[in-house]
Each structure stands twice: as structure tokens, then as C-alpha cells.
Amino acid sequence: MNAARCVARAKDLSSVAGIARALREAGRDAHACWSEARWVMDDVRRQHRLSARAPLPPRATQQVADMLARLARDEPIAYVLGTQPFGPIDVQVRAPVLIPRPETESWALRVAAQLEASMRRVPRPMHIVDLCAGTGCIGLVLAHALRHVRDVRVTLADNDPEALALCVANRGRVPCGATRVAVRALDLWDAAAAAQLGPYDLLVCNPPYIAADEHATLDVSVRAYESRRALVGDTPNTDGLDYYRRLAELLPQGYMRATRDRALPSAVLEVGAGQAPAVESLVREAGHGLFTTETV
Numbered sequence: 001m002n003a004a005r006c007v008a009r010a011k012d013l014s015s016v017a018g019i020a021r022a023l024r025e026a027g028r029d030a031h032a033c034w035s036e037a038r039w040v041m042d043d044v045r046r047q048h049r050l051s052a053r054a055p056l057p058p059r060a061t062q063q064v065a066d067m068l069a070r071l072a073r074d075e076p077i078a079y080v081l082g083t084q085p086f087g088p089i090d091v092q093v094r095a096p097v098l099i100p101r102p103e104t105e106s107w108a109l110r111v112a113a114q115l116e117a118s119m120r121r122v123p124r125p126m127h128i129v130d131l132c133a134g135t136g137c138i139g140l141v142l143a144h145a146l147r148h149v150r151d152v153r154v155t156l157a158d159n160d161p162e163a164l165a166l167c168v169a170n171r172g173r174v175p176c177g178a179t180r181v182a183v184r185a186l187d188l189w190d191a192a193a194a195a196q197l198g199p200y201d202l203l204v205c206n207p208p209y210i211a212a213d214e215h216a217t218l219d220v221s222v223r224a225y226e227s228r229r230a231l232v233g234d235t236p237n238t239d240g241l242d243y244y245r246r247l248a249e250l251l252p253q254g255y256m257r258a259t260r261d262r263a264l265p266s267a268v269l270e271v272g273a274g275q276a277p278a279v280e281s282l283v284r285e286a287g288h289g290l291f292t293t294e295t296v
């Protein structure tokens with residue numbers, strides 16, 4: 001069913017049940033319909049400052065209809081709502097910048113806990129670099145975890161102007177973000193620019209790791225709305241490992257701070273399904289520790 005017909009046939013857009021029914025008829029995932037309907041209703045009520053029992057005025061009902069039409073076109077719910085929860089932060093999102101995933105959130109929070117524990121034991125200056133930052137979610141969660149520690153800096157780096165704009169917007173969602181979090185345009189293949197990022201204590205990165213020929217197999221909500229550049233990258237990336245090869249070249253070039261805590265990883269990289277052994281081999285050959293999570 002196309003989006004216009006979906007909205008036209010919707011009999012009740014003033015209740016969660018009515019929105020969920022319309023989403024099911026539009027072909028949305030049956031298990032997600034109720035959650036998405038609640039999120040849409042909560043978002044509209046929040047924006048219009050309506051209580052849970054207050055009837056929706058015409059403007060609010062039209063907003064529900066507009067959001068429903070977008071969902072009927074397979075647009076991700078995060079883009080429709082404009083935010084995505086990521087740990088303690090509601091990250092602003094906007095197409096086509098990559099939407100933060102739960103797998104990324106999981107390992108970012110684990111690293112945040114490691115950093116927080118280490119800094120409690122031995123407070124010290126720390127510089128964290130988040131490469132291929134996208135929305136900035138990873139670096140910002142780490143900045144949030146260390147918000148009570150003095151002399152902590154985070155650099156969010158990306159080569160996509162739309163991603164950089166979101167990084168700037170999202171750093172305002174973290175205490176001291178305006179003063180502690182820097183946003184920089186960076187081409188990973190520009191060696192001189194990469195050198196200017198150092199010295200740093202920890203590098204985190206969720207790089208493009210989808211092999212070029214796999215892009216066509218991704219869900220339509222990903223292919224149609226999220227940046228191919230963020231998923232596959234700017235290189236041929238036939239095996240999904242191009243960015244890891246580049247990172248392995250950069251890691252041993254002396255940008256790592258010599259006084260960093262050796263109990264912590266020096267680089268934390270997200271990898272795609274089945275890529276962990278190859279990436280671990282690449283980075284181990286560069287002489288650095290690695291903490292990985294394999295996505296599914």
C-alpha cells in the first residue's frame with residue numbers, strides 16, 4: 001500500500017491502537033507497529049504539550065498523518081522522530097547520516113565504563129578521537145561518562161558535512177560539550193590531517209564496513225535512506241576491509257600518547273559480521289591492542 005492510501009484509509013489517528021493498525025496495513029513489521037505507534041503519539045503529544053488524555057487538535061492529527069506516511073514509505077522511525085536514544089543521550093539524527101545501532105551502543109557503553117573506572121583510579125588528562133563519527137554518538141557517550149573528570153577532550157572527526165553538522169548539534173546534549181568536544185572535518189586518507197589529531201589516548205571508530213556488492217542486499221529502509229558513503233565508504237571496499245587497512249596504517253605512526261593507561265585499549269573498532277578475525281590480524285600486526293564487537 002502506498003503512503004497516501006495508507007493515510008487515507010486510516011480510520012483513527014488519535015489513538016495508539018489506530019496508528020498501530022494503520023502501520024500494520026501499510027506493511028510495517030508487525031512486532032514493531034505498537035512500539036512505533038507509541039513513539040509517534042508520545043512525540044506528537046510532547047511537541048504540542050498535550051497530556052496523555054487530551055484530544056489531539058487538527059494540527060497534531062495532521063502531524064501524525066505526515067509521520068505515518070513517512071513510515072509507510074519505509075523511512076526509519078529514528079528519522080521520523082528526529083532522535084535516537086544512545087545510552088544516556090538522545091542523539092539527533094537526520095537522513096542520510098547513519099542511525100546509531102544498538103550493537104554500537106552496547107560496546108560504547110562498555111568502553112565508557114572502562115574509561116570511567118580507570119579515571120577514578122588515576123585521574124589524568126585524556127584525549128579521545130572518534131573517527132567516522134557520524135552523529136558523534138560514540139565520542140559523546142564517552143564524553144558524558146567522563147563529564148566529572150577535568151581535562152578530558154573528545155574530537156569528533158568525519159568527512160561528511162551533514163555528519164559534521166549533526167556532531168555540532170549533538171555536542172550540546174552533553175555537559176561541557178561546547179568546551180570539551182571538538183568537531184573536525186577529516187579525510188582518513190589525508191595523512192597530514194590525520195597527524196594533526198594526535199596525540200590521543202584512545203581512538204574509537206565505526207567505519208564503513210559493508211562490502212560494495214552487499215549494499216544491494218540491505219533492507220530497503222537502509223538502502224533508500226542511509227548514506228551509502230557511511231555504509232560502504234568512498235573506496236571500492238570490495239571486501240569491507242578498506243577502512244581497517246587504512247586505520248592499521250595510521251595506528252603505529254606515533255599519534256598515540258605515550259603516557260596513556262596501558263590497561264585500556266588503544267583502539268576500539270566496530271566490525272561487521274565475520275570480519276573480526278581479519279581486522280584483529282590487521283591491527284595486531286600494527287602492534288596495538290584491540291577490543292572488538294562483532295555485529296549481526
